[in-house]
Amino acid sequence: xxxxxxxxxSRNSDGPRSSAVGWDFEVFGFPFLRTTAKTVGFTxxxxxxxxxxxxxxxxxxxxVMLSCMHHFCKSCISRYWRGAHGPVTCPQCRKEFSSKxxxxxxxxxxxxxxxxxxxxxxxxxxxxKELKESLEMYRQRKEDVFKNICKDKDNMNIIKRVxxxxxxxxxxxxxxLHQILQDEETCLLEQLRREQEEELExxxxxxxxxxxxxxxxxxxxxxxxxxxxxxxxxxxxxLPQLRPCVQxxxxxxxxxxxxSSKYWxxxxxxxxxxxxxxxKQGPSPLTFDVETAHPxxxxxxxxxxxxxxxxxxxxxxHGKRFLQCVNILAAxxxxxxxxxxxxxxxxxxxxxxxxxxxxxxxxTRIKLSPxxxxxxxxxxxxxxxxxxxxxxxxxxxxxxxxxxxxxxxxDERRVSFYDAADMSLLYSFSNGPRGKxxxxxxxxxSGSRNKxxxxxxxxxxxxPLSA
Numbered sequence: 001x002x003x004x005x006x007x008x009x010s011r012n013s014d015g016p017r018s019s020a021v022g023w024d025f026e027v028f029g030f031p032f033l034r035t036t037a038k039t040v041g042f043t044x045x046x047x048x049x050x051x052x053x054x055x056x057x058x059x060x061x062x063x064v065m066l067s068c069m070h071h072f073c074k075s076c077i078s079r080y081w082r083g084a085h086g087p088v089t090c091p092q093c094r095k096e097f098s099s100k101x102x103x104x105x106x107x108x109x110x111x112x113x114x115x116x117x118x119x120x121x122x123x124x125x126x127x128x129k130e131l132k133e134s135l136e137m138y139r140q141r142k143e144d145v146f147k148n149i150c151k152d153k154d155n156m157n158i159i160k161r162v163x164x165x166x167x168x169x170x171x172x173x174x175x176x177l178h179q180i181l182q183d184e185e186t187c188l189l190e191q192l193r194r195e196q197e198e199e200l201e202x203x204x205x206x207x208x209x210x211x212x213x214x215x216x217x218x219x220x221x222x223x224x225x226x227x228x229x230x231x232x233x234x235x236x237x238x239l240p241q242l243r244p245c246v247q248x249x250x251x252x253x254x255x256x257x258x259x260s261s262k263y264w265x266x267x268x269x270x271x272x273x274x275x276x277x278x279x280k281q282g283p284s285p286l287t288f289d290v291e292t293a294h295p296x297x298x299x300x301x302x303x304x305x306x307x308x309x310x311x312x313x314x315x316x317x318h319g320k321r322f323l324q325c326v327n328i329l330a331a332x333x334x335x336x337x338x339x340x341x342x343x344x345x346x347x348x349x350x351x352x353x354x355x356x357x358x359x360x361x362x363x364t365r366i367k368l369s370p371x372x373x374x375x376x377x378x379x380x381x382x383x384x385x386x387x388x389x390x391x392x393x394x395x396x397x398x399x400x401x402x403x404x405x406x407x408x409x410x411d412e413r414r415v416s417f418y419d420a421a422d423m424s425l426l427y428s429f430s431n432g433p434r435g436k437x438x439x440x441x442x443x444x445x446s447g448s449r450n451k452x453x454x455x456x457x458x459x460x461x462x463x464p465l466s467a
Contacts, residue, residue: 051112054092055080060112064102068095071108177275184271192263199259206251213246220245284341286439286457289331292362294322297443300454303331307454308443324365329356330439330457339408341439341457342420346402348443348453349382355408355415356440357433375415375429376440377404387417387427395427403458406439408432420458 053060055076062074070092072080081088087096117123220242227240287303295312299305306328315321322328330341345351352368354376360366368374369390376388383400386392403420413432418425443455 047111048115051108051115059116060108063105063108063112065105065108066090066095066102067097068093071105072102074102074104077102180275181271184274188263188267195259199254203254206248209246209248210251213248216243216245219243283458283460284332284339285459286330286332286341288441288457289320289329289438291318292320292322292327292329294326294328296326296445297328299328304457304459305454306441306443308445308452320362322362324363325442326445327352327356327362327440327442329441333358333436333438334408334410335436336410338410340405342403342405343441344403344456344458345379346453346456348379348455350378350380350444351455352376352378352388352440352442352444353404353455354388354406354417354440355433355437358436358438370429370431373433374440375432377417377427385426387429393427397426398424401426408437408439410437 048059051059051063053063053071053073053076055072058073060071060073063071064074064077065071066077068090070090072091077091080091081100087098088100089096223240223242288299288306290299290303293299293306295315296308296310297306298309298313308326317323343353345353354368354374356375357373360373366372367390368376368378368388370388371390374388377395378386378388378392380386385395385397387395397419399419401419401421404426405418405420405423407414407416407418409415409432413434414428414430415432416425416428441455443452
């Protein structure tokens with residue numbers, strides 16, 4: 001195994017070459033082991049050879065350095081010099097020394113210990129284990145990143161497909177609105193054209209009659225003038241015969257106000273009112289189902305208002321009626337298509353409304369959640385709005401809605417709530433009811449001295465507004 005080492009040699013600035021040689025090295029983890037070692041030209045075998053004692057031919061043990069800068073084991077050089085008489089020499093360069101002096105080189109000793117550690121079998125096994133774990137970790141990371149890349153690409157395709165479908169849907173919805181407006185515009189312009197033609201034709205006939213009468217009058221005037229001239233010479237027995245004049249009514253001033261009044265009307269508002277009868281998801285004219293009402297709920301005669309009252313009304317117990325909770329359903333149920341209705345809650349401090357499955361248990365007290373067959377929005381304490389999940393999902397609304405719109409898409413199983421004033425989305429359930437479902441309402445128990453506020457079902461007239 002190749003290892004990266006760096007060698008530092010120092011010199012004294014004021015004298016001959018120092019006897020101190022500095023060595024330092026570091027072992028790096030994969031994948032730089034082989035390439036970095038080859039870059040500097042060192043291998044572990046090269047360094048091991050440099051750190052081998054020339055006497056015992058083994059790695060240094062307590063390495064010492066002679067003044068000639070050669071290194072030996074302390075015990076080896078001591079044993080080599082033990083029998084020498086007079087000057088001692090370096091076993092390698094044969095340089096003579098006047099005394100038996102050497103210097104312990106702790107840096108080389110540290111290097112030797114590192115080489116021993118890095119070349120031991122246990123160390124190699126640890127490196128192999130670390131390498132295997134690192135490879136496995138990076139393979140796993142690569143696999144995770146690859147999965148993320150695939151998922152991101154799939155999400156991009158999904159976003160493009162869904163976006164394309166939604167664009168087609170939006171264009172289709174507005175195309176229908178454009179067609180309604182185009183039809184209204186065409187109809188109104190055609191009506192204006194016909195009325196204009198009728199007025200023009202009436203005036204044209206009167207003009208023709210007047211011109212004919214003018215011609216008769218001018219002819220009679222010429223005859224009378226000629227007769228007047230003839231009377232100077234002789235006295236005629238009688239006046240000449242004259243053509244009868246056509247009687248023409250006096251031309252009346254054209255009543256501009258009467259003609260244009262319907263076209264100076266609030267056309268946009270009139271058209272908006274007429275559009276309700278043509279919209280595919282126009283507001284449904286709901287009414288309350290009295291047979292489902294809790295005995296504490298009073299329903300108005302037209303069945304469009306429901307309010308909680310202190311006195312319970314007599315009732316007949318049956319499977320449709322709510323007995324434990326102050327709830328009521330609409331008489332109209334839906335199991336296909338798209339439906340929208342609006343509810344006025346006014347300043348009531350608490351209420352629940354939304355959609356309930358036909359199969360909900362109406363004789364027990366249960367939590368309002370999709371799991372129990374309810375998809376609702378709620379208000380508590382006058383300003384705490386929540387979506388009917390378990391646990392409740394708190395909503396931060398910009399303002400307190402007075403009217404709420406509920407949209408039920410039976411085919412897509414979606415229930416959405418809107419502030420009917422500006423049609424801003426408040427919350428949407430994507431796991432709506434299966435099968436038949438009914439609009440659901442609860443005026444709740446007021447629990448205060450203030451007069452209970454009713455829940456009202458809003459109706460928009462389907463008949464055109466008279467201009």
